[in-house]
Amino acid sequence: MATPTDPDLRATLRSGLPDRYLTPDDIAEMFEVPIETVYQWRKKRTGPPGFRIGKHLRYDPADVRTYVTERKSANRDAA
Template sequence: MAKPPDPDLRATLRGGLPDRYLTPDDIAGMFGVPLETVYQWRRKRTGPPGFRIGKHLRYDPADVRAYVSQRKNACQGAA
């Protein structure tokens, strides 16, 4: 049986985030940036806040949504 195609992660961000914790790969896909950029954001504390579950990095969809809203408001306020 063929595997269904992966959903467009950026469309997922616009249409509502999944009801699960997100991985760094999910974040990279949603924002259209390389995975290394996601890790740099974490090191510099400039991207959406993440947390560790054991050795795994995860992101709460609510935190990602809040981060996007904050960035959008900051850009609109500067215009």
């Protein structure tokens, strides 16, 4: 459960992403998917683009926002 000092990552996705690189756990929480799904997205290159810092996987908030915007546009166009 989030404490008052912990940001609600789903609300953050709607209102503005944090000013830090995101972890795979952050992505899983934001999209309400299992962490395994995040790793499958990376393997299949279907999710937001990530990058490695040493052995650590991170996501740029700007790339995540672009990914969401593109997905929303694709869904509108398909409807």
